[in-house]
Amino acid sequence: MSVAAREPGAVIEQAPIRSRPGIVWQAIRKRPSAIVGATILGVVILGALLAPVLAPYDVHEQVGPVFGHPSWSHPVGLDDGGIDMLSLLMWGARVSLLVGFAATFVSMVIGGTIGVASGYFGGRTDTILMRITDYFLVIPDVPLMIVVAAIWGPSLFHIIIVIGILLWTSTARVIRAQVKSVRERVYVKRARALGAGHTRIVWSHVLPQVAPLLIANTVLTIAVAIFDETALAFLGLGDPSRVSLGKIIENAFQRAAISTGAWWAIVPPGLLVAAIILSCSLIGGAIEDALNPRLRVAHLAARSFRLRPLVGRGSEAV
Amino acid sequence: MTLLALDDLHVWFDLGEGRELHAVQGVSLELEPGQRLGLVGESGCGKTTTVLGLLGLLPPSASVAGRVLLNSVDILAGGEESIRPHRWTDLAIVFQGAMNALNPVQTVEAQIVEALELHGRASGRAARVRVGELLEAVGIPRDRATRYPHEFSGGMRQRAAIAMALACNPSVLVADEPTTALDVMVQAQILELLDSLCRDFGLALLLVTHDLPVVAQLCDRAAVMYAGEIVEQGPVDALFHDPRHPYTRLLFAATPDLHGHDALASIPGSPPRLDRLVEGCPFAPRCDRAFDRCAVQRPLLRELDAGREAACHLNDVLAVTA
């Protein structure tokens, strides 16, 4: 490469975004879909966190008839035990989100560590770790979760671990690819030549470049974790003592909500799960998009350059 | 008759938020048949944008003004529609880094055949025969035609790119940094090739580069660009021995010569940003001969002698003695 290969033309060098919150915030701010997702997620999280304070009714107290219709005092109706659905949803979201976030944390820690180690050290370490990743990848998720839940017992803790162990593989791969590419950058090679140890290089030079991607991946993993938990709960394998959104659906399903026409016992929790998953996907997708190098498709565009009429001098003027 | 002329070419790039980058600011050039003109400048001066503009290869964010006269006909007037028929058939280009832009999954022959077929010059067997001729003309043995680009060395790929450019017998060949990424020996081979091709086929050559010695050896005339405009133009001999713009003089002085002994010059500072209007001479802040007029009034490109022009107040004798 030479000097001339860098002729900027129309490019003015952009300031690289230097902080993690920075890139995430900017990515979201610039995309309407992500703003919608962030808003929805924000509302849900707020509702879930403040459930103890905000929930209008106690979730163990029957306040009306079984499958009571939605009314002004109970906007989402009552469930099979006469319990206020809205309160149930808030408490249920709390559990679902807890499992989702916790399982994702587990997966992020495992996946991130393996990804970084694999990408940074390469060689045999990489081969071994990637083989392990492959083994975990081919395990079918739901059957394993069923088996483990059946054997271990369906406590929330076990659910979180099981989901976490199955989700880290994609994170590991994505992080590994990014670490491999960052490792080849000249300033990383320079740091090695300077005598920097591995810790320093990974911490100061590699991780900052990997973090935004990790965040995007995490957000997307949350969506999957929540889905997995909901599925497990719906199949009856969830923790019976903790009511998650999936459990709410399962309960309603078991108690013949459909045949009695009590759609408010099934649809709202389902929509809520879908909304959470969708929001996470929108946010995660927005961050991922922001991190992808922009494709230069100018030459494929239907429009071409524009002509501007020249005012003033032509070649005659001197 | 002048084969190719650029008349007051301007290119703006839309930067969004109402801002614009004025990348090319009124460039005028003339190229006679068989002539070699060097377009010289450092990074960001607008030389690549100029030739992309002349071929109509700019992105939608670009606006262009001025005229591109091919045999006295303005082919820029109708935009893409009026330029396209002339692309490759009259005006061909070897892009910067062309040797790395060959399609890796097509044989070299197939790629040149594609150029021929696209322009309706030949097809099938006749096309392959023509490809063989072209490859021989650029020094690639015919039997290598059915190889893939990765089987060629850098120099050979560059020759293939040149062969592709010559497929439709253009009268003007634009070469953008044709030897920049190549070793000095391979560079010599490619320059010799360009030299003989121009002679044998009567091609006019517009050579875009930052490498002054290459221009000094291969071209008859050169135009020096700075901050989007031409600051001096003339025969290469005159540019070296009697420069009329401080930038030209300093640029030569900053170029080491194999057997030279004088101190190497360096030019402090950086070129001005092109997204803002510059007052006065754009080179003034870095110029070693600037005087009071330079910061206020922009010098126009003026003809000095036959075939020489420069945009510098120092040439205005009255200003100096005032």
Next chain:
Amino acid sequence: MSLLEVQDLAVEYPLARGLVGSVGRRPRQSVHAVDGISFTLERGELLALVGESGCGKTTTAQTVLRLVEPVRGRISFEGGEITKLGQRQLRPLRRRMQIVYQDPYESLDPRLTVRAAVEEPLLIHHVGGSKSQREERVREALERVELTPPELFLQRYPHELSGGQRQRVAIAAAIVLEPDLLVADEPVSMLDVSVRAGVLTLLDRLRAGGLAVLMITHDLSTAARFADRIAVMYLGRIVEEGPAAEVVANPQHPYTKALLSVVPRRDPRERMRPQILQGEAPDAVRIPPGCRFHPRCPAAIPACRQIDPELRPEGAAHRAACILVS
């Protein structure tokens, strides 16, 4: 005692054999990137390793710093052999040997300020006590590379600097530890012409202050102007070496002669008589027998196919590896 002494250095990269090759037990081929070179470098001397791509100059530079492992040979730094030292033992030595890379746009971590970038070596090697003492050294380094006043640059980020300034920052980070040896890999080839002289003059000034500089370059004109000695490499070997002015004015090896003859001159009136060699250098996997240059050599005689010449005359300051050199 020379600051740096390299003897019979060789570096090889094995080529993957593929399934068929492995099963069929084909002999493993290697790229002989560096195939037995020896040279010395003194304090305050600038040695230019010149050659075309694939000649092994960059590999040599990286091997000297032990960033790449040699397969044979000796590297001695200040009399002590460093060829076999482990990475841990090498760390203190890394303070004394630094490198500047070619690409100023990629050399600096875009997230670090100039201050942080130049301070990093100090932190890595636990040099310079307190924060203010380190800042003092950073300022000094910036002044030595002519980024003055330092205050103007300390808080800047790389994207706010020009290519030449970035390269100066990279040099500052390299000299802040006051090394004895600096390896400069094509230090100016990605900079604009008008900026090159400044950076090269800076390297020259550092050299005059006692720094030994090993400069890798493909640009013979730059080497001619700034180097004390030039070593011309071809296919992993040094084919000619000597004082820069002499090698350029009176080249002995046919390759050097051809190379010098094709360097474009900036004066249009200079009549060039280029001796353009056909083809390109063969890959370093199948090295020609005898003199490795003989297939392309315009002066080759039959004996060249058998004899692999040493650098001669032995002991002279200016030597060439060619049997035709007396």
